[in-house]
Amino acid sequence: MNSLAYAILGVVSRTPVSGYDLGKRLELLWAANLSQIYPILSKLEEKELVRYELIEQIGKPNKKKYYVTEKGTQKLRTWIQEIPAEPIIRDEFIIKFYSIWLTDSEVAIQLLNNRKKIYLKKQQHFSEEVKKMEEDPTIDPTDKTLNHFSRYLLLTRRIRIFQFELDWCDDVLRLINQHN
Amino acid sequence: MNSLAYAILGVVSRTPVSGYDLGKRLELLWAANLSQIYPILSKLEEKELVRYELIEQIGKPNKKKYYVTEKGTQKLRTWIQEIPAEPIIRDEFIIKFYSIWLTDSEVAIQLLNNRKKIYLKKQQHFSEEVKKMEEDPTIDPTDKTLNHFSRYLLLTRRIRIFQFELDWCDDVLRLINQHN
DNA sequence: GTCGGCATGTAACTCGTTACATGATTCT
């Protein structure tokens, strides 16, 4: 049982999904490839933490809809209470930026502009997700007792992070262009 | 040649170091274990991107001081100009927070307070590093032509990130404690 | 007619972590 297995349990606990769907829903939590997801789902099923229902579809391939079991919810509940591992960031940009002194400022500017572009796109994507929640009359993101609450906070958190990154890029660009 | 190999080149390009030292200096860029660093150093040496000098010490074990070669600097320079891979964040806290609705608010509060404690400690550590740079009369972090510039920006960036995280925790704690 | 989405999976490989091995010195 690794972090990804618990992330999967966390998603399945909210609403039954297929492995394919999980690939997208994990984006907010712990990005993973389908080739990692499918074997874990099988193991979770073996351990009786989830079970699935075969959904036959026409025009589309059949799919397995996974449900959490009581055992699964319980396992997740106890895991949450353990102290989480420290966050790890793998950001190639940082390595490149660290060595920009070896090149000229043009390279740095390109690097920063590219980063801005990426974060702008991500921010737009997550803003749409937030909008969907806010416009849905059946969802109240401020109700702390419901699962929407934490998802909403994580979505807005993401947008804030992207804004942070965009601001940082602008700050550095300003410093670089400030020819004194 | 993976990201870590370039991170190592980036550190060695600034000042010759031992593998053991690299373990600490990579913290700002790309955290890695020594068991990963040593084999990569050997491969970099094979490819003539770095070379080393054996330093004999008394009281301490001997060490290998690694230097970058012209070939190494060149390799790094061209790599910087390629578009970096998108950043990856592995944060278990997020998975746990996502599922707090399965438990009571006590668990969420503990989770947040623990996170605050961790980020406070990290912030202090990096603040000390910044202080060292600022108090060193031989270093001018605002000089864009020197390598101190980018290191200083990455250090202050880190402190900003930690502040962001601390603020976010406080915001969420306020929301949770707001019993309405 | 090719590309992306839907859908599930396996195999090979690379990357990263933990454990092991050694051994002196210094701090608590």
Added chain:
DNA sequence: AGAATCATGTAACGAGTTACATGCCGAC
């Protein structure tokens, strides 16, 4: 007395990525 720091490395394992395999549908 035991832990931490300095210093280098290997071995085993777990996590993550890329490539492969299959196949239908709809859009451009």
